[in-house]
Amino acid sequence: MWWRFRRHKLAMVGTAVVLLFYGAVLFADFLAYADPSASEAQRSLLPPQRIHWRLDGRLQPHVYGLAGKRDPTTFKRVYTPDPSQKVPVRFFAQGFEYRLLGVIPTTRHLIGVEGARPEDTLFLLGTDEQGRDLWSRLMYGTRTSLTIGLVGVAFSLVLGVMLGGISGLYGGATDTVIQRVIEIVRSIPTIPLWMGLAAALPNDWTVMQVYFAITIIISLVGWTELARVVRGRFLALREEDFVTAAELAGSSQMRIIVHHLVPSFLSHIIAATTLAIPAMIISETSLSFLGLGLRPPAISWGVLLQQAQNIQALAISPWLLVSAVPVIIVILALNFMGDGLRDAADPYGQ
Amino acid sequence: MLTYLTRRLILAVLTVWAVSVLSFVVIQLPPGDYISSYIAQMSASGSFVSAQEAEALRQQYGLDKPMYVQYLRWMNLVVRGKFGMALEWGRPVSEVIGDRLWLTMAVSIAAIILTWVLALPIGIYSAVRQYSIGDYLATLIGFIGLAVPSFMLALVLMYLGFKLFNANVGGLFSDELAQAPWGWAKTWDLIKHLPLPAAILGLAGTAQLIRIMRANLLDELRRPYVVTARARGLSEWRVILKYPVRVALNPFASTVGYLLPYVVSGSIIVSLVLGLPTVGPLLLRALVAQDMFLAGTIVLLLGVMTVVGTFLSDLLLMWIDPRIRLESRR
Numbered sequence: 001m002w003w004r005f006r007r008h009k010l011a012m013v014g015t016a017v018v019l020l021f022y023g024a025v026l027f028a029d030f031l032a033y034a035d036p037s038a039s040e041a042q043r044s045l046l047p048p049q050r051i052h053w054r055l056d057g058r059l060q061p062h063v064y065g066l067a068g069k070r071d072p073t074t075f076k077r078v079y080t081p082d083p084s085q086k087v088p089v090r091f092f093a094q095g096f097e098y099r100l101l102g103v104i105p106t107t108r109h110l111i112g113v114e115g116a117r118p119e120d121t122l123f124l125l126g127t128d129e130q131g132r133d134l135w136s137r138l139m140y141g142t143r144t145s146l147t148i149g150l151v152g153v154a155f156s157l158v159l160g161v162m163l164g165g166i167s168g169l170y171g172g173a174t175d176t177v178i179q180r181v182i183e184i185v186r187s188i189p190t191i192p193l194w195m196g197l198a199a200a201l202p203n204d205w206t207v208m209q210v211y212f213a214i215t216i217i218i219s220l221v222g223w224t225e226l227a228r229v230v231r232g233r234f235l236a237l238r239e240e241d242f243v244t245a246a247e248l249a250g251s252s253q254m255r256i257i258v259h260h261l262v263p264s265f266l267s268h269i270i271a272a273t274t275l276a277i278p279a280m281i282i283s284e285t286s287l288s289f290l291g292l293g294l295r296p297p298a299i300s301w302g303v304l305l306q307q308a309q310n311i312q313a314l315a316i317s318p319w320l321l322v323s324a325v326p327v328i329i330v331i332l333a334l335n336f337m338g339d340g341l342r343d344a345a346d347p348y349g350q
Numbered sequence: 351m352l353t354y355l356t357r358r359l360i361l362a363v364l365t366v367w368a369v370s371v372l373s374f375v376v377i378q379l380p381p382g383d384y385i386s387s388y389i390a391q392m393s394a395s396g397s398f399v400s401a402q403e404a405e406a407l408r409q410q411y412g413l414d415k416p417m418y419v420q421y422l423r424w425m426n427l428v429v430r431g432k433f434g435m436a437l438e439w440g441r442p443v444s445e446v447i448g449d450r451l452w453l454t455m456a457v458s459i460a461a462i463i464l465t466w467v468l469a470l471p472i473g474i475y476s477a478v479r480q481y482s483i484g485d486y487l488a489t490l491i492g493f494i495g496l497a498v499p500s501f502m503l504a505l506v507l508m509y510l511g512f513k514l515f516n517a518n519v520g521g522l523f524s525d526e527l528a529q530a531p532w533g534w535a536k537t538w539d540l541i542k543h544l545p546l547p548a549a550i551l552g553l554a555g556t557a558q559l560i561r562i563m564r565a566n567l568l569d570e571l572r573r574p575y576v577v578t579a580r581a582r583g584l585s586e587w588r589v590i591l592k593y594p595v596r597v598a599l600n601p602f603a604s605t606v607g608y609l610l611p612y613v614v615s616g617s618i619i620v621s622l623v624l625g626l627p628t629v630g631p632l633l634l635r636a637l638v639a640q641d642m643f644l645a646g647t648i649v650l651l652l653g654v655m656t657v658v659g660t661f662l663s664d665l666l667l668m669w670i671d672p673r674i675r676l677e678s679r680r
Binding site for chain 1: 361364365368369372373375376379493494496497498499501502505506508509512513607608611612614615616618619622623633634637638640645646648649652653656657660
């Protein structure tokens with residue numbers, strides 16, 4: 001299967017991108033250089049600062065300082081880069097303290113401004129309304145959004161494999177009932193329902209509680225596709241000769257399932273699971289975007305996009321839309337990866 | 351044919367029932383009941399409701415009864431078209447929803463029609479000219495359509511519309527016609543505004559349909575009957591359109607069942623971004639204000655409309671595809 005997968009170029013690229021993103025999940029605090037919730041009213045809605053790599057012919061990355069002025073007609077604060085102010089940017093710079101991978105306490109970050117005056121700042125992607133650094137928030141948002149995808153898929157997988165397995169294994173009336181339930185779940189518009197359920201979460205819940213509640217709400221709908229795949233494989237494999245052979249040789253039902261059936265459709269499950277993650281990510285992003293999913297102080301892509309909800313905000317500070325970019329890239333990459341896995345898992349394809 | 355019809359009808363009824371239970375759950379989930387929110391509202395406006403009065407109100411509305419009795423009472427009211435009061439608006443729910451439900455459906459149906467109109471020719475082209483530049487382009491657009499959530503597309507288009515044309519691309523009506531009574535001018539105005547939200551909503555579905563159409567048609571094109579038709583000297587377009595396309599057309603009708611819930615879902619969130627006067631913004635506002643009767647009714651009505659739409663698409667499928675008509679005769 002691995003060799004067939006290797007042949008699929010697009011899927012390999014997708015896999016690399018997905019791994020890269022999950023790397024960012026693990027090292028989110030290393031990649032971030034500012035505390036994602038540290039806000040400063042003086043620095044609200046700063047445009048992104050560009051890194052200039054060369055200074056006097058030598059490699060010396062720096063950003064220009066920002067000079068803030070009030071527009072005399074609109075009274076809006078406008079910031080312009082001031083080339084005379086050069087703020088050096090260092091790799092592996094000191095920053096806020098955190099635990100690398102949750103264990104090693106350290107203060108090193110991939111990049112940062114070091115030994116600088118307080119007004120020297122680095123905002124690679126600009127700041128939001130409360131003056132928080134968008135790049136650092138994006139890193140933490142990636143962590144939330146991508147793990148919610150994984151946890152949600154894990155829930156759906158349990159539901160899907162169980163119900164799909166029962167459905168395919170027993171057949172008959174059980175199968176009919178489960179199939180009808182799947183059809184019913186699939187024909188209900190999900191977003192209004194999610195909104196209703198998510199809005200009912202108590203306001204005083206902690207970030208963690210809301211996180212898990214949202215995950216469960218999302219996976220309540222996501223399991224149907226997985227159940228269909230599992231059932232389909234069960235039905236197809238049940239009639240295979242090697243299953244009959246195992247039965248005749250006196251294997252117990254449990255043994256047949258674990259030793260013969262599961263290995264032969266594991267690859268299909270992996271492919272279907274991969275293809276289910278994007279839907280989870282989109283669901284979470286949509287709910288949080290509406291303000292019904294995760295709520296601040298939690299940070300996720302949807303929460304970040306919430307600030308870009310109206311045209312006024314977009315017109316003044318288009319960089320708030322930046323969180324849309326990783327969403328699109330990750331979903332594309334996961335789709336490519338899943339497609340490749342599915343093709344590779346199907347021995348009769350090609 | 352009759353068995354098929356009955357089966358779909360039973361399923362539709364079951365789905366409506368499931369939707370009604372779920373909407374009821376949505377109404378019941380938040381702590382407190384209708385009366386406590388009513389009391390809160392009354393005391394906010396200065397009046398006072400005593401404990402006895404509250405108890406009497408509870409009895410009058412049957413809130414002291416067990417859950418299933420309450421559900422049946424609610425269903426009874428709903429069937430007679432009484433959805434209760436929208437607390438925040440101080441008006442009956444049906445009045446608040448008004449045209450919005452029909453506009454939601456108009457946007458969704460427009461999206462599905464657009465999906466068909468685009469996916470059919472592009473899918474055929476992609477299959478017939480496999481691996482051509484156009485095919486790759488269609489695949490690329492398809493992947494983008496699959497990957498970009500509709501509300502993000504709406505955001506980006508809004509931004510571009512603002513930057514490039516300095517125009518607000520949102521809304522369903524021109525400003526001067528928004529409050530006008532229904533008439534030809536207003537309907538025409540609506541039709542003029544529909545394509546953009548429809549395109550945004552339909553893109554993901556279009557992408558999916560193009561891929562299905564392409565795969566199905568590619569399978570059909572390799573069948574011997576195509577070779578026969580060609581050998582008989584039929585013109586190339588006749589060969590393709592007369593038989594293989596017809597067979598490959600099947601998923602078009604059968605996916606409407608899944609497309610419609612998806613599009614209706616999407617319309618809620620896209621409406622918020624584009625400021626469309628559908629039930630979407632109303633639902634969000636109701637949920638934020640914990641106006642659960644309004645929210646539950648919207649969830650219920652959307653679900654029912656979707657089920658009816660799906661059922662109609664099943665009828666359409668039966669009419670298109672003889673295999674389904676014949677299946678039950680066996």
